[in-house]
Amino acid sequence: MSDVLERRIPARPQIAVPATLEQALDPQWLAGALAQTAAGRGIAQVEQVELIRTVATKVRFAVTFADGERQGFCLKGLLDVDAMTARGGPTCVLESDFYNRIAPVIDLRVPACVATVIDREGQQAVTIMRDLIADGARFCSALDPFTADDALESLTQLARLHARSDLLEGADWIRPRAAELAKMSYVTPEALQDLLDGPRGDNLSPRVRSAANLAVAIKALAARDGARPQFLIHGDAHAGNIFRTAEGMGVIDWQLLQRGGWALDVAYHLNAVLPTDVAEAEERRLLGEYLAMMRGHGMTMPGEEDAWAQYREGVTYGYYLWAITRRVDPPVIVQFVDRLGKAVMRHDSFGLLA
Numbered sequence: 001m002s003d004v005l006e007r008r009i010p011a012r013p014q015i016a017v018p019a020t021l022e023q024a025l026d027p028q029w030l031a032g033a034l035a036q037t038a039a040g041r042g043i044a045q046v047e048q049v050e051l052i053r054t055v056a057t058k059v060r061f062a063v064t065f066a067d068g069e070r071q072g073f074c075l076k077g078l079l080d081v082d083a084m085t086a087r088g089g090p091t092c093v094l095e096s097d098f099y100n101r102i103a104p105v106i107d108l109r110v111p112a113c114v115a116t117v118i119d120r121e122g123q124q125a126v127t128i129m130r131d132l133i134a135d136g137a138r139f140c141s142a143l144d145p146f147t148a149d150d151a152l153e154s155l156t157q158l159a160r161l162h163a164r165s166d167l168l169e170g171a172d173w174i175r176p177r178a179a180e181l182a183k184m185s186y187v188t189p190e191a192l193q194d195l196l197d198g199p200r201g202d203n204l205s206p207r208v209r210s211a212a213n214l215a216v217a218i219k220a221l222a223a224r225d226g227a228r229p230q231f232l233i234h235g236d237a238h239a240g241n242i243f244r245t246a247e248g249m250g251v252i253d254w255q256l257l258q259r260g261g262w263a264l265d266v267a268y269h270l271n272a273v274l275p276t277d278v279a280e281a282e283e284r285r286l287l288g289e290y291l292a293m294m295r296g297h298g299m300t301m302p303g304e305e306d307a308w309a310q311y312r313e314g315v316t317y318g319y320y321l322w323a324i325t326r327r328v329d330p331p332v333i334v335q336f337v338d339r340l341g342k343a344v345m346r347h348d349s350f351g352l353l354a
Contacts, residue, residue: 008104010128011036011115017124018117021051021079024126025061033115033128034063034073042066049131055088055327056255057081060131072131073114078124089124091255096125097173098254102232106164108157109250111243132243137250140242142332146273148282154242154249155290158234158269161251162262163297165231177235177258178317182222184215187324196323199330200337208319208344218320220353221313225261228310229300233260236321237269238336262301263310266290268318271343272336279339280346287311312347319344 015032018024027043034043045064049072052058057079064070077092078085096116103110111129118125133139140146146154168174187195193211195201201209208214234241235256243250270286271279287307294301301307319340325333344350 008112010099010113012100013115013117015117017077017119017122017126018079019124021057021059024059024075024077024079030063033117037071037114038065041069044068049134055085056092060133062131062134072134074111074129074131075126076129077126079126086124089122092125092127093118093120093123094173094257095254096127098257099127099129101171102164102167102257105167106161108160109245109248110254111250111252132245132250132252135245137243137245139252140239140244140273142239142272142335144239145275145278146239148274148278148286150249151270151273151282151286152289154237154251154269154273155266155286156293157249157251158237158265159290159293159297161234162231162265163294163299165229165259165299168230168232168259174232174257174259176222176226176230176260177256178218178222178225178260178264181317181320182219184218189215192324195326200323200334201341202334203338204341205345207350208341211323213350214316214320214323217316217350217353221316224313224353225264228261230259231262231265233258233262233265235260235265237265238272238318240332242273261310261314262294263307263314264317267311267314267343268321268340271315271340272318272322274339276339276342279343283311284308309352313349313352315340315343315347316349316353319349 013032013035023029025046027046031043043063044066047062049060049062056076058074058076060074062070062072078089096118099113100116111132113127113129115128189211196209196211235258241253243252270283291301291307322336322340
């Protein structure tokens with residue numbers, strides 16, 4: 001492994017995973033977590049810069065070391081959560097493992113991770129990264145739509161990820177997430193119907209707004225997808241998980257990293273980031289561009305019509321993810337469910353999966 005790649009491997013201090021924000025920003029705990037970065041310097045001050053709470057907490061903070069140098073960081077983990085939310089800890093472990101095992105050996109623009117703290121027995125973890133915003137990056141939003149050219153640039157990043165599917169060999173810790181979703185253990189059919197009956201489903205047809213139909217479709221998709229070649233995919237490639245730098249776009253949030261068909265990522269991504277009219281006009285061209293990128297990376301890909309069919313089916317995955325989402329700002333949920341649900345309608349995804 002080259003020196004460049006070695007420098008990207010995060011430190012893995014053997015210390016306790018913090019359960020609260022207070023613990024995470026405690027100078028004594030941070031002295032252990034950032035020992036490799038500190039290089040023997042003490043921590044003189046810790047300043048909280050921004051706090052974002054969804055399911056996981058993201059806290060941007062600045063550390064002033066004893067010699068006066070100030071550095072910005074972002075810590076992500078389950079902090080100050082109830083017992084039910086804490087059950088999502090394995091996704092935080094998965095994200096930390098991505099930065100430990102995948103990010104150092106892949107040509108992908110991701111945040112520089114300086115340390116991961118993992119409790120494998122308790123299935124909890126926090127990841128500490130450089131503060132991208134302090135370094136000039138800008139995060140995208142569901143309410144900040146992409147152009148077709150933007151989508152082509154972000155597809156370039158996804159193609160680089162998918163092209164390293166050789167990393168799935170022996171990596172049993174990267175699971176087939178679509179198959180797990182199909183078990184409907186995340187939300188009951190009744191609760192899902194209640195969600196779809198709310199504002200998120202207002203512009204969708206009764207067929208697509210039906211929780212029963214969605215349950216059948218996601219199970220059929222999982223079965224078909226599992227029988228196809230498996231790729232290393234992001235699993236949650238919406239606009240809010242894309243950032244922009246002077247060098248280009250990058251990808252964050254690896255809590256749903258998984259093995260699955262390429263179409264799950266591509267169909268979800270394009271129909272989440274693009275306004276519906278732009279997606280309808282541009283998606284087939286963009287799919288062709290993606291397939292060409294993958295072939296350029298040496299990957300064997302399906303022909304145009306087979307790929308188009310997989311894409312049309314794959315939209316169901318993203319639609320299901322956002323249909324069950326609760327702990328995100330309502331306008332964002334409504335926007336994503338509307339875009340992805342209309343894509344399911346446009347492509348007759350449920351009919352293809354019947």
